[in-house]
Amino acid sequence: MMPHWLDNFLFTYQSLVYSLGVNALLALAMYVVLAVGQLALGQAAFMGVGAYASALLTVKLGAPFPIALLASMAAPALLAFVIGAPTLRLSGVYLAIATIGLGEVLRILYLNWDFAGGALGLNGIPEKAGFVWIFGTLIVALVAFVFVSRSRIGRAMEAIRADEAAAGVMGVNLPAYKLAALVASAAIAGLAGAFNAHVSSFIGPNDYGFDQAVTILSFALLGGVGSPFGPVLGALVLTALPEVLRPLHDYRLVIDGLIIVCVVIFLPTGILPWRIGRIGARK
């Protein structure tokens, strides 16, 4: 039997701990696209697609959780694949704005979709995801990211980020890499969305808009994109911060904003500027 205080402690911080894991996954989703130099801000939208796809399956159709998880990855990945081709011609702020537009279009879609609850969202989502699911996935994802970084693919990705045209001349198939990054990002964000839906029991159409998109971006930028650990650290810090700053009340968001500003100006490579090596095996 668990001691009473430990039980209370876990109960108190359970959703915070879950949010840490979910947000770390979202930060990785952001990292994938930033790692190929693409400022695609569709992660919130993909998260929403994953959350809705999985929640509709478990709530309305009573599907088993693993099936819902697969759908939460497949649906946004498919969406990313379809919109990827025309979108990836865009660069910089155009891509950023186009992907923000995607989030808004989906929001309007959910609002007008009665089967998905419209503005009321979906209630009573079973609490299927837990500590093991969320952090197990996070660890698997991190290991995969480290493995991919330390390989031919990791070198090509960093080359694209450093100098896209030069990477092309090295023989890197730019559209294929960018599309793959976007699809992977969508799948991870969708999975995070499914986890989030299945620990907080309620999702609504307004949870995946512009605000959420920039929050996810700030995870990655705060942490730095030299290695996959940077965004994860950024997510942990920014998720814990509102709880830590709770006593400041009105000035909490002020501090939040101030931290972002100071990091960008004074620590342009993030709070974890360490760059991961790109070679997988030597002797």
Add this chain to the structure above:
Amino acid sequence: MLVRRQFNLLAAAGLGALAFAGPSAVTLARAADPVTIGAVEILTGPNNKYGIAIKNGFDLALDEVNKAGGVLGRPLAIAYEDSAGNKDQAINAVRKLIGAQNVPLILGPTLSNEMFAAGPVANERKVPIVGTSTTANGITAMGPYVFRTSLPEADVVPVTLKTAQQKFGIKKVAVMYANDDAFSKSGYDVMKAALEKLGIETLTTETFGTKDSDFSAQMTKVKSVNPDAIVVSALVEPAAGVLLAKKALGIPASVHVIGGNGLNSPKIGEIAGDAADGTIVGSPWFIGKQDPTNQKFVAAYKAKYGSDPDQFSAQAYDTLFIVAEAIKAAGAPDSEKIKDALIKVKHTGVLGPFSFTPNRDPADTSGVAVLEMKAGKFGLLQ
């Protein structure tokens, strides 16, 4: 005892690991240690006006409860947590209040959305959670520990529409609602059902966004169908915008706007000015109610905060008395006992007579008043 107090302070500072003062420890506490209940409201961010009105109502009632001797011979205290209008933060706040501060009961959260997220958490932990401003359908269906003292829209809106129908002979209306938030949408669902039941024809249904400021296109459409009245479900800001657009497009004052709970706020007159005149709402409470309890409340509120209370403050004010009575009846600050006592409470407050239905919703709709705005103030519809 000094040691105990320090522990309480540490626990209040959010160091959950040290908060091992379980219910058994509480009974050992000295008489002067307060009974602390929790409250989760929107205290920061864009929607904090609702949370602050509610907090004001709680605090005012708290003063009076404590002046009258508190509960169980101890003072009553409220530990506030901010949700910032964010459902994840609402969940965290509820968890923290229960897990780290061991509160036996939670007031709030402010929005129906937040309640849908946080209600199941309290219910799972068997801690009663009492919404004072959550009017959407299905709130109390979440579980036996979820209560609300606010009349759901489903109780208020039919009364409003029926009164207006009889009074003005309304036959056909235009409906406008914000389709992007749960509060307004569920209000609309109620209106739609009530209109059908009363045999009132809906000429057109127009939607807008809660953050919109331009309603001219929708209002032009409404004007073109010549309704007898316009039925609106929205929060106060967009509702004020709708009223201003109605005036700007020259729709006569004889075409009344009939609103849901969101329009029931003095803010609507402050923002929309004379464009708000003629707005009809149903309310569990209104500022001009003549009974002495209410007049005392309004005067005390003005004295303390320097502004008029709204229904959110009034509901919060009554709710705190209801909860205090339940704690007294329970005989101990124990969640299970309070839950059992709460359902039996009968209280007459500024909203009129109050009791819970077996489903933990307010039972009595006799307090519903239909109000009309005149010169920036709501008064009983004459």
Add this chain to the structure above:
Amino acid sequence: MLAQQLLNGILSGAVYALFALGFTLMFGVLGVINLTYGFYFSTGAFIALYATHYLHMPIWAALPFAAAVTGLIAIVIDELLLGPLRRAKAPELSSLMVTLGATLLLYSLMTAWFTTDIRRFPPAVFDGGAFEIAGLRITLSQILIVATTALIVGALALLLQKTRLGLAVRALAENPDAAQLMGVNAGGIVRLVSFISGALGGAAGVLIGLNYNAIQPYMGEAMMLKGFAVIIVGGLGDIRGAVIAGLVLGLLESVTAGYIASSMKDAVGFLLLVLTLWFRPVGLFGRVAAKRA
């Protein structure tokens, strides 16, 4: 109804255009999507509110006063936030991010001070009277918005096309390095453009606050998404494009709400945005943008 809907469309289009002018100018010259722009919008409205409330200024004095003060605030914010990044030649991602953090900071500060209560101008400040011409209704504040937008567009066009200063601004927008080599005082121009954009944002806030009679800290944020759509459709940095795109968006929204479904009204902007990015990412008339993309 059609005529009234078209008029509605032109009016809300003018509002969009007015908002987008400073936004697009800021991008065109400074090369940065400055998310703090929405804050200038709110700031302008609040300054005018206080000027009319406490200094008892008439609205025709409060409007330029608020615009000028907002412009000065914009210079300070630009220098503090983007100055260090420009000097370090940081990537555009950093600029986006720093203005994002600043937006969070500034809005929260504003809410902490002013709360989120909606305020309105004192009724004495402006007569909200309406005119009815041939069955069409238009209010005084709407006339003011359209007139001011037209005036500002005209003045900006003159400034950019006909003056030496305008030439320097355009040179800097086309090619910052070359412009500096040719003796353009880049620092000065940056401050000037910050001032003008901030002042435009502030003026837009005053007029739109006056029209909808609702002023609160987050009013600027609500305009940002539409603002994005307008400046992209018009072409980033394109003044004329912003005006036309604003009007097109306003008209399409009105017609959609009037004849299709009001629930689709908000989708129009994004549909337009998507189509533009798909078929013509440089915007309707974009040329400067084409070089930057």
Add this chain to the structure above:
Amino acid sequence: MSATLLSVEDLTVRFGGLTALSGVTFCVAKGAVHGLIGPNGAGKTTAFNLISGMTAQTSGSVTLEGAKLDGLPTWKRTARGMARTFQNIRMFREMTALENVMAGAHLRTPESFGSILFRLGSFRAAERSAVANAMDILDFVGLSEQAERRGGDLAYGDQRRLEIARALASDPKLLMLDEPAAGMNPSEKIGLIDLIARLRARGLTLLLVEHDMHFVMKLCDRITVLNFGAKIAEGAPAEVRANPTVIEAYLGAKVARSLETRA
């Protein structure tokens, strides 16, 4: 005469109203060192960009080993056996010198996604051989000591050599060098001349753009001269040096330049 590796036919590109290159035609023979020269703004780098696929031509065509490359993106041209360096160095600055070269060997590193994810033996083998191969190349250009240093931290001349190493890593048939000697001091230039000679000895075909006349005349078998986007001469170094049009183009340019500086 030996077989043709690269042939450029009637290559033209217009940007807006400006014709940057008009109707340029030349052939590069297998195993040759071919120079592309001309005054500033003659269109040399533009020609490079068109050949490597970084810019799309308005008309004309580029053929490598008899196969048309038109419309192919850069990475497909690289797969066909083409590699290049850049006039203003485009190093992957954060990567080490070794990683830079390995990135250049992208197409020659047989690692499947699955083998990377599961760290299969085939992945390890491929990675080890990629490291060995890259070290060989670094050794060949004389940078093996610098293998673990950040690309951006290398001395200027070393960065130029690293770019060449990176291009070599794709094992090209045609290596295109855009002003390889620019910014180098005399001793670095001597080293570069030696390097190019050794590259040629390995059987590589080289196409190079260069400003330094002495350098070009010394190294090249054949030279194509551009001016104002058009070809004005072609031939062996001695022929080109004696060509009056070429002299005039250079002299004219010089006179113009001296006038500019005086004004």
